[in-house]
Amino acid sequence: MSAPLLQVEDLRVTYRAGRGTVAAVKGVSFELARGRCLGVVGESGSGKSSLARAILRLEDGVAGRVRFDGQDVRALKRPDLLAFRRRAQMVFQDPIGSLNPRLKVGSALAEVLRVHRLAKTRGAAAAQAASWLETVGLDADYAGRFPHELSGGQRQRVNLARALCVGAEFLIADEPVSALDVSVQAQILNLLKSLQERRGITWMLIGHDLAVMRHMADEVIVMKAGAVVERGAAADVLARPVHAYTKELLAAAPNVGRALDRRGSGPAVWD
């Protein structure tokens, strides 16, 4: 058994609020093996996004330890920090907010490649950009389009390509599909899954949709008010929750089959 890619130990995030302080993350620990997907479940204010930002060193007021591939992330200095920034990245919920509206998709990717010195010439950058677009399921001719000409799902694909093109191995996806329509959400979730399987990407998936977690995550942690209240294999936790809060989340999640069963009976053909 190889060492885990990510080890988080007693991580704490504290914000200043007025004269006092607020503890957003209150001592979270976990390990994540290479090529696995950890689901972080929680509602707003649970500290899940603060946790993500603290891991990627995007947050001040952090205490505790984060080890990535054996390195102490909080102690990294250039150029090791830049290497870490390439290997560990974040994908956000709102795909349009994280793309420059004035750059064509291909130029945006090529720029990232050039900044990180991964392509020597413009031509090489453009060629690499096109091939990354194909990796995420977009035809190479999308390189010539602006973000506003793309649908939400296509933009999310571009964001993934941008993270992958500089060599991301570990991705934190913060509600990556909650702004997308149902039919497109399924396409993107399938893409995330295949990136995990084919390219060995390690994921931390943040969200509130338990059914999405069931499909994507190997393990889950459930957070409430900055602390982990339940953890385990996704299949176990979601089928047999122990903590009252996890049970409440499960009961509250809208579910077509369960709702119809409660209101009248009869089997569903799509079941």
Place this chain on the structure above:
Amino acid sequence: MKPTDLNGRVNGEADAVLTAAGLGVGFFAEDGRRLEVVGDVDLVLRAGRTTALVGESGCGKSITAAALGGLLPRGMALDRGEIRWADGAARGPGRGLTYVFQDPGECLDPVFTIGNQIRETLPPEERGRARERMEELLRTVGFEEPARVLASYPHQLSGGMQQRAMLAMALAGRPRVLVADEPTTALDVTVQAKILRLLADLQRAERLAVLLIAHNLGVVAEIADEVHVMYAGRIVESGPVDMLRQPRHPYVQGLLKALPRLDGSGRLEGIEGSVPPLGRRPAGCRFHPRCPLAREVCREKAPEMRACGEERAVACWACGEGGWA
């Protein structure tokens, strides 16, 4: 005694509060050309019933809702079909029909107390006993300490409490129809469940006709009585909520299969492609480029809504008589 089915659903036009027939909304470009945003929408909203309009973004559900109350954005006009109130009266928005929207934080004015904002929505004849009426409204939406809420500013309330306050405001004018446009989409799941329960209670207790706009089929299955699924500006399938068990239209089937499930894992069956934007809607059946069942006729001619079983209708060449599904 009105005829009802096993679920206590009222048949026919009985209890109708508002009927919309053949509604069409056009978008007018600079050169005056009309693009159809939604078309051929038939709806019957009934007292004490929740009717849901479901679909993905760009399908026209919010535009249909906005058209009912005269809230269409600039450049669009309701220029086809008609809206009839069952009592024959004509009503402007705000009285007969009120709205609750997705983001209560954006609808509330941050510099006024909740009390100030509800007071403004009270009909003139009730302003004399405003305080009493406002506390009554807040109790109706589940607040146990109405006096404290009345004195609060919006930022002092949580998202769920803000949405309750919006509901209180919507009820102030004693509407017959409440349009709830994605009322729980911005809320956490545990809060969402409470607001949905409240909506269902209000609809029953106040005999409201609720039009629920939602993209989440789970939410719809929780509280809707009737469902209309829209695709690219048209209703493609209608029926009692039970129809979600056995939808006929390939789009509706695809939507349900695309949902991640708590007892499932592995790959999801999505629908290829995405909803076509306005101006790029294909000829024939608008779903045909994404439809696994499409044939020649689907590319050439748009299917109309046809009855298929009790109170159900579907617009699909492959379904029903002469179909191949």
